[in-house]
Amino acid sequence: MPGPFENSSQWMDCSDAELESLAEQADFNGFEPGRNLPPLRERLLRLERERGLTEVHRRFSEKVLAAGARLVETPRYLGMQSSFALSPDGRHLAIANDRLGKSPGGDVCIWELATGRVVDAVGFETTQVGSTGDPSCLQWSPSGEWLGVNLDDVVVGVLRAFAGTPPSFTADVTRRWGSPPAWAVINPAHVANTGHLPAWCWSPDGIQLFISTPGPDGALGCIVPFREGARVNEDSDGIRWCPARLDGQPSKSQPHTWVRWSPDGSRIHGYCKDEFVSDPNVDLENEPTRSSVSVIDVRSGAFQYRFDGLKLPTAFSPDGTRLAFGEQSPRIASGRTARTVAYLRKHVDVRGYVGAEEYVWSRDGRRLAVLIRGDESSQILIYEAGKFLCEVDLKGRSFGLALRSGDLGRWAWSPDGSMGACLLREGKAEAWKREGLTVELWKVGPSPRMLRRLEDASGIDGLAWGADGMLVGAGPQDIAFWDVNTGALRFRPLLALERGRLPPLSDWNPWPGEVARFIPTERGWNFTRAQPDGTVECPPGSREKLEPWLMFSVGGRHAWPWRWAEGTPHARWEEKAPTPVVSKVPVESPIHYLAEPVFTPGPAIRDNLAPYVGQTLLLRLNWHGWSYARGVLREATEKGLLLDPPCPSLWSNREPVLPYGEISWVGPAVALEGPETGP
Template structure:
């Protein structure tokens, strides 16, 4: 028995082990000290007796002290960054955000158990950048994990913390990406690009930045260099922009590789250099130049772990350099034009693997010991993928005596390395894999953008094999009508257990799983202090069939979010989608109004423009009260918009059967306009006021206003923006000839919403004017496909055939399908049977996509439902979109309204 009473001896029986654990003082339990020995002892006991009361009792005690249930899901998109901790015990994975900009994620995995032990959720902007490597870096003691996020921020996290709040920050810069190196002690950042740097002193665009506490960018000091260093002799003010860099173990030197800033080194025939900065003096104390070679420059340099050698890949040669002096130690012919370089140390001697980065070359790994080639490995390594820049197809064992190679054929070979190397193991890997890492305890990690695998070489067992996010077409266990409530929880408890089934695993230990979910233990683990995994099977393994069966045992925050599912039966029959179409277009107006309430000044121009157009559409439909309600959203403080909106709504009312309401608003608008508006607003306001006089039967009173509008047209403001708005007002007022003259005079360029204008003319029954625009005035405005798209959406196959005939065009296969679709769209009422079939098909496709990557297709499905006038289906899709940014739920609702009214994705007139 150990000194603290937590680890039963190897020969203990199940009863003795349980008695010992019950007698132990669990208040004194220290996970870092006691967990791993206890876990090992209970694994031995399980091998003899199965899961016993000793296992269950220990699990109960660990849960009482805060153990959390973890699952392998949670990444919202492709894995973007990977980093093995210096001691090889933990593996960190960072991902971008998927559809939700606030849901970047870092997972921390315990290598020995192949289980996720911590999740840092809600990282704004995601982690890392495609085609950039070392975006996640550990401090030497493993207590700090530093990474790039968002639009150039570099912050640090405690990898074992209970939340994603940064504990440190180096800088926040409006650059994408920045690039950095973390000092081993975690106190300094070498920042590759920074503002206000002392480049004439350092010879680099980079800066040395202290790591500030609490992750507050406002507390981060500017980059600086110690001392008052003179420029490097012969550098002549040139500036090097690093792409990759490393601190020395003592944090007194930085090595970097990058390109010369254009124009700063005109005397050099080279575009790049490897350089060293002595941080004690701030001087760039040596550099070696080389040619700039494509986008793979970050992988052309490697530093040996003992800091005795640097290697620089010149393309034709490999040059070995002394890190302290930059002196050449040797130069050999490069075996491959492009390669990945990775060092180890074997029995005190540095070894370098040069791994071919080209496709299909045999004998594509060369091993060097010192500067001499030691051997060739008969491998065909998996070529690197630019977006998976951390991945290398070869990993060294910690002692440098073995290597693992990920081959093109989707297998991994383990071999001893030397003049007579032997192959000692072989296993298959997921075909999507792109990189290897050799962790502590002889565990190999194999990863790709969407897969992760752990292989214990001692036992020959694959101890973890995960895909994220897998494609599954079934509804999730926390699905409510048309949305997944799990996405509102942090972290999201839902994950796919295989290609067909979902599970929800909550941190407090509640599991919702389908019957026969035998793979739970392969995916779940109790996380102790967010550092150590504890087998799930040692605790209560009684998954619930649905939320209703376990609702009262959930955490209060989860209960609040999942309340809609509280009384829902587990085996609720699948509801046919789309739902019955009981709503009218009014629900879209309501949805837009609700979504606009939360927006600040940042999005005001978008909100104002949409509000003006919505008020006009309400007026066109004859709903005076609704139109005026929307008008009241505009303050007189925004004078130009206030007057314009009122004048345009008055015109639409007067011209479409509401002369009394139109006259009342027109009187107000005319008085307001007489007080003056800006030059840019005058064409809009004056044309609407003048045309309303005509609509009310007094055209002579509007002549002066109309002439003022025409005179104020500024073709340089935005092409056709003024002119076509004046044309619109003249047509509304029944002044067709004036409108025709105005667009015949024309101007350069084309209107931004030309498709909407064509659709508007068809919508108001003016096919004659549509032909004038399409075949004469606006002939250059429309591509062939633009016109076909408008006719298709309008259900006007007759106009499409006329269009083909006008241009002597013989319909091809795509045209024939467009004609058929136009005929289908003409079938009323809508949604018709063709619409329903297509909506159902598109939603099935949507559900097969990873939930974190559904935003674009969800928006498109909302638009398609709107075009089909299926408003209940539109609302279902809107519920799935975030509402904090205008370009998510609010803009989708607005554009859905335009689609419903006109059939085209363009602003409605």
């Protein structure tokens, strides 16, 4: 059939018989994944819903995959997700996460919003990626071709997006100059290999990076040329340090903790959070921290201005020309001078006013959403071109928890700024929980109206509105993908282990050198492996759980279900149980147990656990990262648990009682079957 890929609508509108004819006759020499694959995939998904897997799925798979594709397994379980970045075209979300359990290292995964599956992943075996509490540690280049990420808190690494390869460029310019705040700065003449997590940003043309870090002669950052394959340090050629002088005098500022390069390339604007005064005559123990905003002139490297009256939260407009800030007295200021141009407090109408919690600019900078919280109610103020436009009435609902990094907000603008999505909860009860959350979609204008409500938002802390009507919500261990046009939940993967389960040791991985993938069974774990050539190894009985997570990555960007290709040369299933590597782990170790039933924190936890005095319990510790404990319950006190052996509090090693607030879940320990059951 001539020209089968010119009109994407023919895939969606054709009959099943016509689709079968296309599968046989279509010439795939002109197939372009970015243009042709999404509509074809949608049509085949509809066919599968109506008729199940057919020969048509296999025929199209043979042709789509003939040009080459990698099999990528969307991780069933992940460590804590920390850093997030939506691609410039709005079709992919990059996430940096830790490894599950106490394993070192981390991963950078790229999720396709249209399918909710991972299409590219780069693993770091011993390197920490991103940050748990700092913003913008993961950033796309303006072209979307590159992805930069903080490594081990001090290095900026850049990898080619969608290539599945490690960073091909690194900039390590922070180590020699120490770490802010002022009292922590180390003399570079005496100590090496110390540093801080640098704020950084791309230049508008994507050929330079600005890295905010203390430098020689009082510099507060440097401009680094980006070249694929380069390894840059503070002494490399081509680095230009910015002296950050103010009115010709050395600045007493600290480096920015958030920065952006202006679209015209002339300025670098940013703010510094919790800044100490860099002055030997100041008593640092009694001097409170402050926040400041400042702008660096790219040509001279000097400050254009510095403003010490900044009050958080804050947000620059995308072009840096306006600045919204302040909690008690929210305002909009000029991003070029920090002079206030509009006070927003007069538009606040909530009972028990607490303050502004978040500022979110639309992508074109035309509109601003201000999230206002009160003791009894909350509201969202919308401004357009600096003037009040409308109020979104939340009718007693409150906002969900904020993402620690701030990479995603609880309000997300649609790409054109005409609509917004807001993460909400009913009332104020148990506001510390990530349960009972919903997402509301609003049409924004002089008379705003709620369009629809999206359910199943538990665990979500931030939202991003992508292209093609896709909305993604993410939290430390959750992610969800919705179609805003229909309200349908596209995919809601389970990233956290079921409560009461622990991950197996990475040492038990039957394929040393590869990331261990596993599926919990009733008495242990099944280990699985998906190889790039389409081969899948999985023990009997786990296929149903594993198969939905298997996708071919076409062009590195688009997911194509593995199940559609089974029966072709591109997909092969090997149903066998690999032998785990034996690791000597004493049977007393928590890794050999699960907890069933599971008791979670709450007012009744003491009464729930009282009948289990004298029994062995398994616990997940809430504030110890991925830490677990096993011990005999001696007493469930009013303050916490007495265990044998004792499990000390995070806050006091002398205190024998483990507070309930430090327990994520707890229950009677049930023995599992592991590779090593001996002492």
